[in-house]
Amino acid sequence: MDLILMRHPRPDVPGNVCYGRADVLPKEDTLEAATRQMCSRVLATLSGARRPVAIHTSALLRAQRAAERMAFEFQVPLLVDERLAEMNFGAWEMRCWDDIARDDLDAWAQDVCGFSPPGGESAREVVLRMNAWARALRSRVSSASEVHVAIAHAGPIRLHTATALGLPTTTCLTWPLEFGHLCHLHVADDGRARLIRWNA
Template sequence: MRHPPPDVASTVCYGRTDLPVDAVRFDACVAAMRASLAARLDGREPVAIHSSPLRRARCAADALAASLGVPVKEDARLAEMDFGVWEMRPWDTLDRNDLDAWARDINGFAPPGGEPARDIVLRMAAWARGLRGVGSAAQDVHVAVAHAGPIRLHTATALRMPTTACLTWALDFGALCHLHIADDGHARLMRWNV
């Protein structure tokens, strides 16, 4: 699930910056997240709520976990992309040549001082592999509260699509992406942006 809206202007580039949630919209967004999740769990109970350490995700994860009576497992691999020196700068002030280079090589280009998409793909894949480790059952339900970039990239990778295929997929604040991972490791996208 994507986190609730952060308290920042939509014209600002933010990623790894630990922004507070938008207090005006937080409660309504979390209530909608709870309802969406309940409608899709079909009576099943998650074993845990996994969360990015960034406040905009962790606050929602804490609220969801409390209502479900499950623990929160914070994991830095679920954090948003690090945009380096681009962080907290208006998009229209960023160097056009850098933005063009990023558009040409989403996987390999890193904003100055930041990380490339391929690093996000690798850390999300490592996180997902860990869910299938010792003591984990194939039918376990795991809920993660994370960020649009990592969710899109992980979904495309899990579906064995090019990572660039997912970049234009809309993912609203508080929206759910439901992936089913079969015993053989193949993923199926059950729901997107609900």
């Protein structure tokens, strides 16, 4: 199976604001163009006449709005799954990063996998739900040639990529992944993956 994980288009929120599970909207004035570019990126990473068999998406609107348009463009099912959501930052949600206590941010940096913001979730919890989603997807795949596209979020995409490649959890956290760009993995039946493209 080929799995293409795409970061959602740019949301309508300032860049210095912490947003994770907050359901911020995509920038409406650029959404159509961004979605067309995302479709083009999917086709550019595939060989021959291959096309997605389904578009999967986080339930958060910044992902789902683009996924709806992509599913229509490719004429394939749209599958919404809460497990593809961004990390829940709890009490930090929609606060400026500069307003979050330095001690809390330092505690996070010292334990990236295990630390949870107050009322939020840890990176380890994100890994577990992303892995559960990926296992469920693999169990439904009927052909090794299938292509599945998931519109999700930078954190979960980076964390899942590290897990799928058999790397330490935090390996990919600093890898740049721009809005509307993709990670292309070829996934074996056992879940181990080979990275085809990153930030394409």
